[in-house]
Amino acid sequence: MYLNKHINPKKGGKMQMANNTNASPEVFGFDFQVNATIFLLLDNIKELKAIRMEGASEDIELTMNNGSQIMAQAKGIVKGSYDFSNVRRNLKKAIETLSSADNKSVEQLILITNSKNPLNEDTSKSFFYGPPVTVGYNNLSDEAKKVIDNIVDKINGHFDTNKFRICYFMFETDNSRTRYAVIEEKVKDFINQLNLGQVLSSIELMRVWQNDLFHNGSKTDTTIKLSKEEIVWPVIVLTLGKQLPSEYIEDYDQGFIDEVTSQYSYIINTISEQYSLITKIIFDYNSSNCDLSMKERIRKFVANKWTDYISVFSFESLNKEVQEAVIKVILAKVIQQRYLIDNVSRGVSL
Known part of the structure; x- marks a missing residue:
């Protein structure tokens, strides 16, 4: 089942198991990526056709029923509640990477993060304290937009800011119940919407999804995606x-x-x-x-x-x-x- 030991995507060029939760920021980042994938698939479950973590170009790639795509960069920070030293660098990397994927079929370009100040900018940071939130470029202050615009102006490629979103959720500490609290709650809400709250454990389903997404992302053939059926049917299996x-x-x-x-x-x-x-x-x-x-x-x-x-x-x-x-x-x-x-x-x- 799940990764109580976390995954090191860098060692030897492959994803490997680490011995503890403090092994490295890279391990933490990959753990965040797995759970960010769950976050996005649940936000889009009705329209979703398939999902891939570690896709051909992006950290997380969602294919929708209508043929459109959602492309996301996941940026997890070990001390996301107060360490903002690298958030501008993360923002720049995310926009540069997402710009290469931006085309007519892409309906959303997402930076998903656990940083409470992902732009390192005072007028926008109030959005990212508290519960999970998704904020579109057009809803940001003029000062926050300037931070993004300055990066976009310098990249060699197309980037449609109208498609750009920043998703935030709390993901921090070495205590697993605290670290995964938001994701577990999203899974619980999903289970309750299906009226399965009395028979299905949110922790159990969360761990199955964490495991399945990790193994899918570890496959070198990036065309191998998890279909909605493959994502949803563990719900049935666990209940049966x-x-x-x-x-x-x-x-x-x-x-x-x-x-x-x-x-x-x-x-x-x-x-x-x-x-x-x-x-x-x-x-x-x-x-x-x-x-x-x-x-x-x-x-x-x-x-x-x-x-x-x-x-x-x-x-x-x-x-x-x-x-x-x-x-x-x-x-x-x-x-x-x-x-x-x-x-x-x-x-x-x-």
Whole structure:
């Protein structure tokens, strides 16, 4: 799961694990980048198609459903609440890099940071104290705009300030609960919007996303992105994992089902997170006999249809008893939670 040890993107030219949270500003910066990616994906979840951390040109690249893009530079500062010595340099680097990505398909150019004074300028710093905020160039004071304009005037490239945003959220200290407090709260708000607050832990989902985004960003092929389905379906998997629908597979001893679920949890979860297979199961179930009571309908579907999924799940290598048990567990879990799956799909516009 997640990185209680943080990641060093510099050592040996690859992202590596560091031994403690104080290893270096670079490690802190990469940790910030992972969590900044979560921040932006949640802010854009309904319109999002895919996301990539460590993209071809930017720290964070979002592709939207309409084909447009959001490009972001993440600048994490170890002492973001009071160390403003390098924020102008960070601003300059961000604008220079973002200018190379600015084209007609890009709708937003973002600097995302934990600095409480990202322009090192008095008239704008009040924006960046307190809760997370996104401030557009056009909402800044004339003095703050001049700081940005002076940088833009000196770069060799195009930079549309109308697209420029500065995102801020608190991300500081060596205490993990404090450092990740804002991101955990955003994840919790997302879970509550889906009415899953009673069954899904925000910390658990946050750690899964941190891990998934890190591994995606560590791949050298920058065309490999996380789709919205890949981002959202851990929500389903984590929820399904807490449900054991033994009432629909009564032919088995409870101890056997517990053992199968434990031994083959990786297979069950891997299959369960594949959106196309989940929708196939629900479609097949909805097309089945509707004249029975709901519980009996589910039992009959699981009992009679499990063999249809042996080749679909590529379970031919398992012995028949295990095949049957694993497939029945998957079918029962998915059907039992079909309303939850539908609510999640609609909630994120899948």
